[in-house]
Amino acid sequence: MILRLLIVLTFIQVPFVFGQSNTGTNADSGKLAMQMESKTRSIRRDIPLTNSIRKALKAGTRNFGGTPGPNYWQLKTDYDINASLDPATSTITGKETISLHNNSGDQLKEIALRLDHNIFRARVPRGFSVPAETTDGMVVTRIRIDGVDVDLKLAPPRRGQASSGEKKSYATGLDQTVAIVSLAAPIEPRSVAKVEIEWSTKLPGGEDGRGHRMTQRWDNRLFQPTQWYPRLANYDDLRGWETNVYLGPSEFYNNYGRFDVRIEMPAGWLVSGTGVLQNPDEVLTKTARERLSRVLSSDAEIIIVGKDEQGPGKATAGGDKLVWHFAADQVNDFAWATSNEFVWRATRATIPGKGPVPIHMLYLPERADRFENAGKISRHALEFYSKLWIPYEFPQLTLQDGPSAGMEYPMVINSNQGAADHETFHQWIPMM
Incomplete structure (x- = not known):
């Protein structure tokens, strides 16, 4: 995991060193920029820092060398999953408990869930290379946060609308590839929350068994489930929750943790x-x-x-x-x-x-x-x-x-x- 971070930051953050030398926001940035200069370079020196990078450098979660800063953190998510697959219907039914370790210094007032199988719903955007089979997607039937049920049907309050009384956690976007759960009580920094989810999803096939990486079965004789369970989206120091919609022809950006799967x-x-x-x-x-x-x-x-x-x-x-x-x-x-x-x-x-x-x-x-x-x-x-x-x-x-x-x-x-x-x-x- 650290290897991945080192290499990614080397390619992404080194160019910003040159831009930082012109801003004067860090006493060491000019020296470091000069040390990292080469006689021949294809990257302009005056590329500016983004606000998210600037904020992370100030907080000490990242540094100019591309390695993690002294205050670097990652969310940790441990999964306990119980699932069954019915070959006759190509359908997985499952229950999972996610232990969300909030290692950040932030209060989490909402959480984002990735429901990738919703790209197979009829009116959800998908990449052209994703197989054409249409399903009901990932059907979430229950969410609980620390033992309290999340309202799956409550409409989010409109601006200026008076409160109806008791504050409830509620979910929106459950028919899309990214859903947001607004929490009645935030998840405090350095604490652990339990997220329980019950769901089902049909594994899609493609024409003649061919298709994209999301094609997940050959008839009813072989199944290859991927992105098959509700996942907690990544939360990091640069962007907060990763809420880009999933279209199929793309990679994933997940949290690390332990998986216990039956x-x-x-x-x-x-x-x-x-x-x-x-x-x-x-x-x-x-x-x-x-x-x-x-x-x-x-x-x-x-x-x-x-x-x-x-x-x-x-x-x-x-x-x-x-x-x-x-x-x-x-x-x-x-x-x-x-x-x-x-x-x-x-x-x-x-x-x-x-x-x-x-x-x-x-x-x-x-x-x-x-x-x-x-x-x-x-x-x-x-x-x-x-x-x-x-x-x-x-x-x-x-x-x-x-x-x-x-x-x-x-x-x-x-x-x-x-x-x-x-x-x-x-x-x-x-x-x-």
């Missing part, structure tokens, strides 16, 4: 995702667990679940429903995939100063050729970038087959071997 699926459906599986004894067969135990012993690729091992008791443990429990620390998102036809192979990468970490590959049998070299490519990328920059920090890497080919999430690559190196690079920037 996903209920029918037995026979393999599930992969961000983090580390916490309950392999409950969801995997004895054979799969034994094969997994050998992955870190050599560079050989091991078949964990083969193409002929499908269904309850073969691909997964037996029974009717299984709950897959994943946990991940210090990440900014959670993505996953599931299929009742997955082939699962695994190998390892050896990280300098850390040791071996597993690389998992899950794909449909007829697409095996697209993953033939995925393990070797990902291993080389993890080991090479670990030597070039800093060692890979995460405990595993997973490549997931599906329609959204070419998008990265923490510990997860929605890609086959074609973009494996590129997407592995993104595990450093912006995932760390």
Whole structure:
């Protein structure tokens, strides 16, 4: 995460050093600007500081060198999510609790929620490359802040309108990709608030299973959920809440924190995702667990679940429903995939100063050729970038087959071997 900040600020803030030298607002700015001057430069010296940068420099949350200032802070958001997916209807139903750690010095009088799946509503703007399927979007049925219900239907008061009495928290924009919850009582600095949300969303498909990164299923045989749960928007020292609408063809800017995620699926459906599986004894067969135990012993690729091992008791443990429990620390998102036809192979990468970490590959049998070299490519990328920059920090890497080919999430690559190196690079920037 610090690596991401250093690099971003190096590119974004260094040009402002030159402009600051002309303002006289900081005694050291002129000296630093001269130190950073080069004989040949393409950036004009008189680019002015923005008000937000000037304010952050004064507050000590940023500095001229591009590193975090002495008073730098980040909001932290920890997620506890319980969700289930019905393959027949392609619908996820979920409940989540977000622990919002307000590490800023600000009173938060409102919070912003990102509801990205609302781009599939009929009258919500979306990028041209987003698949055309129209759904009901992300349907939020309940929000609670510290145990108190938020009014989801209360109209915001008009200017000059007299108060109706008791002050209530209320939400607006729940049918858009960004919703605002106005709070009856602010969240104080250096305090923790509990945000509980209940919701459902249908995973969209694209024409012939093709589409943008937001295409999230192939018929009802493979699902690849991304941006699938309500997320607390980022809040930082430069802009406050990040409230740009989501159009589809764009990246995300999230808070970091811990994810504790439980996903209920029918037995026979393999599930992969961000983090580390916490309950392999409950969801995997004895054979799969034994094969997994050998992955870190050599560079050989091991078949964990083969193409002929499908269904309850073969691909997964037996029974009717299984709950897959994943946990991940210090990440900014959670993505996953599931299929009742997955082939699962695994190998390892050896990280300098850390040791071996597993690389998992899950794909449909007829697409095996697209993953033939995925393990070797990902291993080389993890080991090479670990030597070039800093060692890979995460405990595993997973490549997931599906329609959204070419998008990265923490510990997860929605890609086959074609973009494996590129997407592995993104595990450093912006995932760390």
